[in-house]
Amino acid sequence: MNVARILYPVQVLGPGNRIGLWLCGCARACKGCSNPELWNPRPEYEIEPNKVFELIDKIASAHKVDGFTISGGEPMDQAKELSSLIKQMISVSKDILIYTGYRLEALRSKEDEWIDDILQEAAVLVDGEYIEELNDDTVLRGSSNQRVHILNDKYAERYQQYLAEAHNQIQNFTTSDGIVSVGIHHPTF
Numbered sequence: 001m002n003v004a005r006i007l008y009p010v011q012v013l014g015p016g017n018r019i020g021l022w023l024c025g026c027a028r029a030c031k032g033c034s035n036p037e038l039w040n041p042r043p044e045y046e047i048e049p050n051k052v053f054e055l056i057d058k059i060a061s062a063h064k065v066d067g068f069t070i071s072g073g074e075p076m077d078q079a080k081e082l083s084s085l086i087k088q089m090i091s092v093s094k095d096i097l098i099y100t101g102y103r104l105e106a107l108r109s110k111e112d113e114w115i116d117d118i119l120q121e122a123a124v125l126v127d128g129e130y131i132e133e134l135n136d137d138t139v140l141r142g143s144s145n146q147r148v149h150i151l152n153d154k155y156a157e158r159y160q161q162y163l164a165e166a167h168n169q170i171q172n173f174t175t176s177d178g179i180v181s182v183g184i185h186h187p188t189f
Helices: 049-062 075-089 104-109 113-121 153-165
Strands: 003-010 018-023 067-071 096-099 124-127 147-150 170-175 178-183
Touching: 003 049, 003 170, 003 178, 018 049, 018 075, 049 075, 067 075, 075 096, 075 113, 104 113, 104 124, 147 153
Parallel strands: 018 067, 067 096, 096 124
Antiparallel strands: 003 018, 124 147, 170 178
């Protein structure tokens, strides 16, 4: 799979201290995308799902992990590999939030076993393409057309409270490549 970033603790894309994964590769090229550097897969980002989980497991053995946030790029374009990884991730936390530009209905209509597996295990799905003109600071969404689907009722109260009380923030991480800014950005960012 093509994974550009693994960051911890992500505190601005879901409740608690989360491991954030950013997958690389997206043909959508939405105007104003906050991660255009992740549109094209890169050979140096290729890694087996088992190796990604080894990194996750190292983080989880040293820190409390409240959940995962998976973004991109377009995670669902790597459904087979992502499904394999998620099956391992649930041993750390079943609170898995996934961002996708696809609508939930379109994902379900694909009749793809890997996507079905992902939707079965995910706690929350934020769906819909990013539309820069609709970026109006809606909590947990880049644009107000995007929808938050709570797929696992066990997390309904947690996310309803988060959506009611949280506000969009930016969190910066220092990496070997410089500073990575995480969160829901304003269109002028």
